[in-house]
Amino acid sequence: MSARATTRPGGRSARVQQSVHQAVRDLEAELGRDALTVPLIAARAGVTPSTVYRRWGDLRELLSDVAVERLRPDALPADHGSLRADLEAWAAQFADEMSSAAGRTYIRDALLGDPEQGNAARCSDYAAEQLKAIGVRAAGRGEAVPGVETLLDVVVAPLMYRILFRPSDLSEGYTGHLVAAALGGDSAPSAPKS
Amino acid sequence: MSARATTRPGGRSARVQQSVHQAVRDLEAELGRDALTVPLIAARAGVTPSTVYRRWGDLRELLSDVAVERLRPDALPADHGSLRADLEAWAAQFADEMSSAAGRTYIRDALLGDPEQGNAARCSDYAAEQLKAIGVRAAGRGEAVPGVETLLDVVVAPLMYRILFRPSDLSEGYTGHLVAAALGGDSAPSAPKS
């Protein structure tokens, strides 16, 4: 049902998918996300609307695909010399990007794809890959490293929960507090009031 | 923009809102959620489609309102005699309800409402109220009680993250593991592999 598993990866189908995705990005930048419609996107991409409906089935599904691509990290997390520094830097950047208006829109769009496994799981996989890379690097230094599952539970999940459900309660030092909780160290000064 | 803050809470407006909400629930049970359309709902509710569009602006917004109402807990958490037992029972029930097909649909619908504060925050408030009630009761017994913020971070957020992003990775004893992490006790046997 999704366009990802195209049965014909090469040739025309690939060109259509590429041009449609590009049209979404262009029009989103020009007109804003709320102005996007399938006929508009199709016209910009040089295809007919029915093609888009057949491949993606829905505007939501198409936007979900594009959103997941934009959420894909473009590089491995930077090396700051220690597990704690790496995690804090990564979590801070993650929180910044995801809590922005654009980031929240992409997350929401990504969550709207096919409800079963699919686009949403990819977002989590991206975070897991980054955390795993940080963990492997720290293990190479001889540091004790929490498992990826634990980091997802203790750092990523609370951040995402606040971004999605409590957008107003995302303070500055919160990521530091979460990393400290994950590593068992001291909490950052601006820990939650409890 | 949302229908909640109706400037005229009484009289006809209230009747319209009530009948429209009821129509959504009825039609959702009869035809399934995907078959819902604004004209259909309006006809069942005995109003014109333009009324629905004016009040809610969008089918998504209307479904978001209805979903939040369905996510509202109908009773205070049961008393099992101890903080740990109360938390485990509540978390297990929460996970069950939210990870079901209907629960996930309601959560997704609720998240689609007005992006700023609104319906999504209500969902979190519901959980916070329940946790606070459990906490107050435990404090009355003389138990040491983690703050609501901590419980949201350590128990609710990981559950919700898995439900939304990793629907396949929600094992049986996971909630027990999370409660144990929150209370500092031993982990349940089926803890994550890390």
Added chain:
DNA sequence: GAACCAGACGCAACTCCTTCGCGTTAAGCT
């Protein structure tokens, strides 16, 4: 390398969701 098969696309017509202006109704207030 040439013919075959199947999936994907373009085209066009149809349905109906969505929007908007205007007149009417009723809720809240003095």
Added chain:
DNA sequence: AGCTTAACGCGAAGGAGTTGCGTCTGGTTC
């Protein structure tokens, strides 16, 4: 009771979403 204004009903116009059919292209097989 009269007034003000928000909310609703109605109807028309525009546009999104859907579908059937023919054509084309990419992959496969002989």
